[in-house]
Amino acid sequence: xxxxxALNFVKKxxxxxxxxxxxxxxxxxxxxxxxxxxxxxxxISQNGYVFVLATGMLLCILTGGNIDLSVGSxxxxxxxxxxxxxxxxxxxxxxVLVMLAxxxxxxxxxxxxxxxxxxxxxxxxxxxxxxxxxxxxxVLGGYSVxxxxxxxxxxxxxxxxxxxxxxxxGSSLNLTCMAVGIITAALFVxxxxxxxxxxxxxxxxxxxALGNMAKLVVICALIVWITYKLAQYKGIPSVLVWIAxxxxxxxYITGNTAIGRYFYAVGGNExxxxxxxxxxxxxxxxxxxxxxxxxxxxxILAVARGGHAEPxxxxxYEMDAIAACFIGGASAYGGVGKITGVIIGxxxxxxxxQGMSIMGISANYQSAVKGIVLLVAVLVDVLSKxxxx
Amino acid sequence: xxxxxLEMKNITKTFPGVKALDNVNLKVEEGEIHALVGENGAxxxxxxxxxxxxxxxGTYEGDIIYNGETCKFNTIKDSEGKxxxxxxQELALVxxxxxxxxxxxxxxxxxxxxxxxxxxxxxADKYLKMVGLSESSKVLVKEIGTGKQQLVxxxxxxxxxxxxxxxxxxxxxxxxxxxxxxxxLMLGFKKQGMTMIIITHKLNEVSYVADKITxxxxxxxxxxxxxxxxxxxxDRIIKGMVGREITNRFPKRENVKIGEINMEVSGWTVHxxxxxxxxxxxNVSMNVRKGEVVGIYGLMGAGRTELAMSIFGQSYGILxxxxxxxxxxxxxxKKTPTDAIKHKIAYVTEDRKGNGxxxxxxIKVNTSLANxxxxxxxxxxxxxxxxxxxxxxxxxxxxxxxxxxxxxxNLSGGNQQKVLLAKWMFTEPDIxxxxxxxRGIxxxxxxxxxxxxxxxxxxxxxxxxxxxxxxxxxxxSDRIYIMNAAKIVGEMKASEATQENIMAAILKSxxxx
Numbered sequence: 001x002x003x004x005x006a007l008n009f010v011k012k013x014x015x016x017x018x019x020x021x022x023x024x025x026x027x028x029x030x031x032x033x034x035x036x037x038x039x040x041x042x043x044i045s046q047n048g049y050v051f052v053l054a055t056g057m058l059l060c061i062l063t064g065g066n067i068d069l070s071v072g073s074x075x076x077x078x079x080x081x082x083x084x085x086x087x088x089x090x091x092x093x094x095x096v097l098v099m100l101a102x103x104x105x106x107x108x109x110x111x112x113x114x115x116x117x118x119x120x121x122x123x124x125x126x127x128x129x130x131x132x133x134x135x136x137x138x139v140l141g142g143y144s145v146x147x148x149x150x151x152x153x154x155x156x157x158x159x160x161x162x163x164x165x166x167x168x169x170g171s172s173l174n175l176t177c178m179a180v181g182i183i184t185a186a187l188f189v190x191x192x193x194x195x196x197x198x199x200x201x202x203x204x205x206x207x208x209a210l211g212n213m214a215k216l217v218v219i220c221a222l223i224v225w226i227t228y229k230l231a232q233y234k235g236i237p238s239v240l241v242w243i244a245x246x247x248x249x250x251x252y253i254t255g256n257t258a259i260g261r262y263f264y265a266v267g268g269n270e271x272x273x274x275x276x277x278x279x280x281x282x283x284x285x286x287x288x289x290x291x292x293x294x295x296x297x298x299x300i301l302a303v304a305r306g307g308h309a310e311p312x313x314x315x316x317y318e319m320d321a322i323a324a325c326f327i328g329g330a331s332a333y334g335g336v337g338k339i340t341g342v343i344i345g346x347x348x349x350x351x352x353x354q355g356m357s358i359m360g361i362s363a364n365y366q367s368a369v370k371g372i373v374l375l376v377a378v379l380v381d382v383l384s385k386x387x388x389x
Numbered sequence: 390x391x392x393x394x395l396e397m398k399n400i401t402k403t404f405p406g407v408k409a410l411d412n413v414n415l416k417v418e419e420g421e422i423h424a425l426v427g428e429n430g431a432x433x434x435x436x437x438x439x440x441x442x443x444x445x446x447g448t449y450e451g452d453i454i455y456n457g458e459t460c461k462f463n464t465i466k467d468s469e470g471k472x473x474x475x476x477x478q479e480l481a482l483v484x485x486x487x488x489x490x491x492x493x494x495x496x497x498x499x500x501x502x503x504x505x506x507x508x509x510x511x512x513a514d515k516y517l518k519m520v521g522l523s524e525s526s527k528v529l530v531k532e533i534g535t536g537k538q539q540l541v542x543x544x545x546x547x548x549x550x551x552x553x554x555x556x557x558x559x560x561x562x563x564x565x566x567x568x569x570x571x572x573x574l575m576l577g578f579k580k581q582g583m584t585m586i587i588i589t590h591k592l593n594e595v596s597y598v599a600d601k602i603t604x605x606x607x608x609x610x611x612x613x614x615x616x617x618x619x620x621x622x623x624d625r626i627i628k629g630m631v632g633r634e635i636t637n638r639f640p641k642r643e644n645v646k647i648g649e650i651n652m653e654v655s656g657w658t659v660h661x662x663x664x665x666x667x668x669x670x671x672n673v674s675m676n677v678r679k680g681e682v683v684g685i686y687g688l689m690g691a692g693r694t695e696l697a698m699s700i701f702g703q704s705y706g707i708l709x710x711x712x713x714x715x716x717x718x719x720x721x722x723k724k725t726p727t728d729a730i731k732h733k734i735a736y737v738t739e740d741r742k743g744n745g746x747x748x749x750x751x752i753k754v755n756t757s758l759a760n761x762x763x764x765x766x767x768x769x770x771x772x773x774x775x776x777x778x779x780x781x782x783x784x785x786x787x788x789x790x791x792x793x794x795x796x797x798x799n800l801s802g803g804n805q806q807k808v809l810l811a812k813w814m815f816t817e818p819d820i821x822x823x824x825x826x827x828r829g830i831x832x833x834x835x836x837x838x839x840x841x842x843x844x845x846x847x848x849x850x851x852x853x854x855x856x857x858x859x860x861x862x863x864x865x866s867d868r869i870y871i872m873n874a875a876k877i878v879g880e881m882k883a884s885e886a887t888q889e890n891i892m893a894a895i896l897k898s899x900x901x902x
Contacts, residue, residue: 204776258761258768265758268747275704275736275744276759276812277727335749 107292181227803834
């Protein structure tokens with residue numbers, strides 16, 4: 001029986017185990033360099049866009065394995081518009097709002113065809129991929145456009161000063177960062193324990209108490225460890241704040257709201273969902289409109305990090321987002337997948353990129369390895385399902 | 390005594406955690422029709438999968454002796470090579486391909502580099518004639534009805550030189566006429582010396598066609614009954630299947646208090662969504678009272694499901710005429726199920742996997758899906774309340790599962806049907822339309838579903854029960870409508886209805902198609 005339980009544990013947490021294994025592997029091959037504070041900081045800053053895009057992509061994939069191929073182009077398009085606006089002296093807030101609005105409008109445009117005209121998502125977004133890549137070129141006039149709005153760069157994470165300032169003025173350690181980490185962990189513990197207490201009171205079992213406790217401890221330790229590492233460098237990168245906000249928000253939406261539930265239901269059985277009185281077309285529309293909005297946001301992060309916009313930005317971003325979802329356990333048929341999976345998938349890809357970069361392996365091999373990881377991840381998923389049947 | 394063609398000896402097959410077959414023995418004589426009966430999950434299909442090599446040699450224990458030699462099949466090809474051909478319950482035809490292409494799929498005529506289409510179609514036509522089909526083998530499969538598709542499956546099996554034909558629930562999607570034709574075809578093959586194994590739920594079919602009957606329960610063979618006289622004792626078989634005496638297949642209705650008319654449709658006419666010139670529901674008028682169970686009996690394709698779904702927010706077809714009154718008030722429902730649910734109508738589909746349940750989600754999620762609003766304030770779901778609701782229905786409807794977090798896809802058919810009922814009961818409807826509520830579920834679960842229906846009626850709900858099982862309609866209903874070829878062709882009180890006068894009403898109305 002305990003043998004079975006262990007097997008179950010491995011099956012349920014395959015990708016977490018893989019992530020840990022990969023980190024250990026790279027710690028050895030890079031003689032610990034991958035765990036240096038600066039590298040952990042870079043891992044987060046460089047992959048901000050993957051977390052944001054994969055979150056949006058997850059909702060599309062949930063509705064039935066549908067993907068959005070246009071996001072890379074949309075990132076470039078919205079980023080380009082923002083760069084042009086700011087280079088002409090438009091204030092940051094206005095520029096950001098315009099970029100988000102453009103992203104949302106693009107998403108709604110594509111969502112309209114997909115939801116109400118029944119254009120297959122693959123084709124509708126393939127069209128968008130070409131169209132918005134071209135329009136990005138038009139907007140930027142084919143040139144790279146620099147951004148010198150420092151407020152924008154600081155808030156969205158470009159350059160050297162894009163960190164939350166240390167209000168507590170620690171000497172070698174960024175105390176603000178540490179404090180945030182500890183408070184977050186404490187809040188997490190309090191909320192979880194309260195949840196358990198409430199459920200116990202109502203007579204709802206909350207599962208394996210020991211397992212829950214272990215999970216709580218691991219997650220808190222992870223939060224504190226990451227903030228400790230970041231505190232040793234320059235503190236919390238501003239992009240981390242945005243990533244955390246988005247992941248928390250969408251984790252909540254998918255787990256606790258009616259609309260979140262409908263993404264799963266539509267992907268699991270569209271007809272049954274429609275006959276349950278749910279407007280399924282609206283669900284598709286929202287998935288793609290939201291994807292556009294998040295692509296717009298990723299556009300903001302991308303140009304802020306680069307400090308400029310250029311017509312080739314965002315190429316292949318859609319594939320990174322899709323891969324993160326599938327590695328994170330989303331089903332290619334829809335209806336299954338979680339935000340926590342997205343976090344793990346995106347992190348795994350980031351760690352692999354970073355680890356190989358530190359080792360000095362060429363980008364070509366990195367791509368090949370990513371491909372293999374994706375295949376293996378999906379393989380594990382498929383095989384474990386086959387066993388059940 | 391005739392020669393034993395097939396003997397399966399002490400077959401044991403285990404899946405992780407489950408013993409699906411436990412020391413099963415089966416003997417089939419040459420030239421007989423052998424019926425395998427048993428409840429869902431009893432192990433009939435597993436046994437046939439062992440025989441046909443779907444579970445290869447080595448994954449089970451025991452011996453298969455066919456035609457005097459011990460067989461070690463590794464793939465379906467191996468067993469088919471010996472002439473053992475299985476026809477599965479779900480039709481395995483490609484709709485967009487022709488009949489001929491389907492028949493030789495994976496078994497193509499001609500050489501490796503070129504398919505010989507002339508031979509393919511000539512041979513296919515020959516086998517089609519043998520099963521009594523006059524269609525050309527060049528017709529696309531999607532253009533013929535389900536009944537004929539089943540015959541194509543048989544022709545396909547014959548094309549593989551079948552000596553032992555296994556039919557897994559061959560009539561489950563056929564109407565009575567097509568079923569009868571199929572069974573007669575089997576008897577015809579028997580005369581020509583073919584050996585057949587038929588797996589079925591329907592005891593009348595078993596009685597009609599089988600020479601021997603083997604009862605399977607919980608992975609073991611209970612007994613083999615000789616049916617040479619074709620006059621078996623159904624109670625004996627049912628007892629063997631469920632392991633206890635079934636004194637009453639239908640629970641008694643208690644507290645029958647029939648009130649006022651709750652819902653009434655008149656002049657209801659619906660056209661086919663894709664071929665608007667086809668009328669699928671023709672000028673139907675009917676009503677249901679509070680606390681009443683109204684049965685709608687009709688064969689498949691009579692327009693029953695179409696009628697029900699068109700009432701349920703026009704979720705099927707184009708409504709061209711007719712009015713709907715609820716509680717005496719005429720209402721015009723918008724073209725969406727949402728509006729129907731608001732007016733306290735629930736439609737429990739006949740197709741629980743296709744139209745009813747999200748198999749990849751938990752019992753809890755399925756239970757709450759049609760009425761999430763009642764659990765959510767400003768779209769945030771109260772998940773604790775949701776859990777308690779699901780738990781409540783699990784107890785009330787006796788859904789057998791360790792937890793409501795269990796995925797619905799892992800449940801048995803009977804339990805899935807109960808989850809589907811729970812989902813619609815949770816919308817607190819006044820009018821429930823149950824479309825084939827007991828299709829494909831075993832005797833025990835059926836009884837429990839009947840109890841639920843009776844409870845609903847006793848609580849003052851109006852229940853419309855659509856069914857193609859006559860005994861069920863007769864035993865459960867207060868009043869019966871008979872539907873044929875898109876029309877209501879008869880209405881009678883349950884006390885006056887008999888199998889004979891219901892069938893007579895259908896025959897008198899003439900057969901439309």
